[in-house]
Amino acid sequence: MNSSPLAGDFLRSRPALHTTPLTGIEKLRTDGTDASGTEAPLFGRLESEGEVRAICYRPPRRRLNLTTVTPEEADALAARLADLGHSAAGVNSDDDTATAFAEAWQRHAGAVPVPDWRARLYRPGTLTPPEQRPEGRGRVLGAQDHEQLLRWCGEFVAAVGEAPTIEADDWAGSRFADKRFTFWETPDGTPVSMAGSTAMAGGMIRVDPVYTPAHLRGRGYAGAVTVEVSRVALAAGATDVVLFADPANPTSNALYQRIGYVPLAEFGGYKFTYDTAEAG
Structure with a gap:
């Protein structure tokens, strides 16, 4: 899965809500593979009628980061990643999306999701x-x-x-x-x-x-x-x-x-544990 100019346009369309992927993907462009050089970053995007509606990315050996999707879209993404043999140490996103993907990943990959991160996003008014x-x-x-x-x-x-x-x-x-x-x-x-x-x-x-x-x-x-x-x-x-x-x-x-900062959105994260394999 690869990033694209369309994905960049999508992220820049709502820069406040997309703060983590904007900075995270830029860092991945610089860092590349993990320290051992054995794993590359993972990128994906959801398109509809030629427009990007969501993106995901996973740094090497780290969590999946995902922009807002519906529960149905989260389930389809989890199924696709599992079919391709990808793994994840966890997921971070807005609260609803993180929960939807964590539940879907449990169904499709057998992971046990454990909530371990909550954050409130703020931006300044005056x-x-x-x-x-x-x-x-x-x-x-x-x-x-x-x-x-x-x-x-x-x-x-x-x-x-x-x-x-x-x-x-x-x-x-x-x-x-x-x-x-x-x-x-x-x-x-x-x-x-x-x-x-x-x-x-x-x-x-x-x-x-x-x-x-x-x-x-x-x-x-x-x-x-x-x-x-x-x-x-x-x-x-x-x-x-x-x-x-x-x-x-x-x-x-x-x-x-x-x-002068005002709340904008609630975010959450889950770590995944596996019975027989470690997340990558």
Whole structure:
């Protein structure tokens, strides 16, 4: 299965909702096969009357990512992938699509789906700096900040339960390596919070991750750095700026809404377990 210009046009037609495939496929264009060189990425598209209605892609040895489809379309995709001998470690999509595909994959591939990821997608209405804006400023990171960045990304991964952990030797292959990072610094130049952002794709920039060390939280730093990164993205010409938040975390959801972000959609993910084979 291959990507196509039509698929690109489809993704760019709704860049906010398609934030993950826009950035994920661009990364696949750069990364190619897995580290062992034995597995290529998987791409697929659903067409009707010459128009693309949905796309899916799977990085090597990773989860299937899927744009919105109906339960019937999810079932047809699962049957097709199973017939072709493809496998998947899981699926990520909007809530309804992820659930429909997980159930279909259980029927066609014998996998047991286990829900393990939920996210709420936000985009800004009117950006509003925190009412009590902390003193300081935003500063784009340079090469001299790499050690601090590595440490904070490692702390972020541990805090949200992501895997694998981030070490210096793993940085180049991590999901953070190709992002632009900004620190919020106090007036004396001490970094107190950070936010990353993706490169622009289809007019969309995603803010990810946002992290403040535990002992510095509750002082407005995360809101300030998120507003700064969002403002810079919009000034650079982004038509859509988005971010994901854990819906089970009332603190982060309240923060993003206070600074002008509004909920757009609910997303979910399942990991697949197999009795006799590992997912690829």
